[in-house]
Amino acid sequence: MVLKALFVVLIHLALVSGAAPGSTVSEKMQSLHRWDSHWYSDIATRGYVSTVPPVPRGEESNVTHFPGYPLMIRAVTVVTGATGKWPALIAAWLMAWALWFYVFALFQRWRVGALGQGLASLLMMGFPTAFFSVAAYSESLFLAAILGFVFWAGRPGPLSFGVAAIHGVAATATRIAAVVLAFAVPRVLNALAMLGALAFFAYCQAKFGMWNIYLVRQDMGWGNKTTFSALFSPSSYAPHFTHWLDYNEFGKGMNLVLLLVIIAIFGFLALGMKRGRALHHEGLRLLSIAVGLFALLIVSLHATGYHLVARYHYPIWFLLVLGATGVFSGKKTAGAPRPLLVAATAICAVAMIWLQCHFVRIFTEGGPVM
Secondary structure, three states, X not given: OHHHHXXXXXXXXXXXXXXXXXXXXXHXXXXXXXXXXXXXXXXXXXXXXXOOOOOOOOOOOOOOOOOHHHHHHHHHHHHHOOOOOHHXXXXXXXXXXXXXXXXXXXXXXXXXXXXXXXXXXXXXXXXXXXXXXXXXXXXXXXXXXXXHHHHHHOOOOHHHHHHHHHHHHHHHHXXXXXXXXXXXXXXXXXXXXXXXXHHHHHHXXXXXXXXXXXXXXXXXXXXXXXXXXXXHOHHHHOOOOOOOOOXXXXXXXXXXXXXXXXXXXXXXXXXXXXXXXXXXXXXXXXXHHHHHHHHHHHHHOHHHOOOOOHHHHHHHHHHHHHXXXXXXXXXXXXXXXXXXXXXXXXXXXXXXXXXXXXXXXXXXXXXXXX
């Protein structure tokens, strides 16, 4: 599993760096440090600084991101002595390795065959914004923490409970969206997982006298506001199928695509339960987390018009594909011959990978992809 995970990360890095500009491997790799990467590195270097109330200028107020990934960057700096953009990149790559380790560990637990593993991995790695998992962003840490939480929560014993809790804390310390873990597992493990976010808010209260300074800064810098009615607004799922090469339009169109994928998965899931089929609990938990993340995305970014939202679709897609693989593993799909499914999946993956390379070029050349 360790070598499989490493192989996938290296293949993905080769794919992404091949699409990036630069005359050397080093230049191509460092081009993956863009946009929000500078926020993360700044927090890792200076810690959190801010005026009270905060202002929309990074040099004076950088309480813009949760501390999980900046802490990883600082740890890599201390251990390796790396400088510049490298600590953030190395931290992301290590977490990508951990992420894929958990993917293959879950595949093994679910007894997914080699073909199923390959197809699911292609769909997860090929998603058009999957390059964020090997860029200097928090995606790989966020997903690795979620998968570790679900993996260890599914094992008996106090040691597994403790390791699951640590992963849950890491997830909620990385992104506020991880609060959806509260609905993924029963009893006290839910509350323990929330300690990452709660500790960050407590820190903000102690240092700045404003527990919600992060929320205020998010609204100030990006216009993020919660709009619960957006879940039921047709405008949230308006089709945007005419400009898929435009990153912003692609993100807006993916809201509808993900909604349809969720409906399809749970439709087949309901059919399987009706027929009395046993389902893997981890797969169901991953699907519930994906649905929770999707709902949070819809209500929290509606006020922005879902501007540059495609990055946040990637973890949702990843968890939907992995969760669906878990709940449907070992089940024959009626009316769809295996060669047809393989061909359809391969075509879809190739198209997504091509689009991912297109977005990588936009991202690494400084285009508006965040």
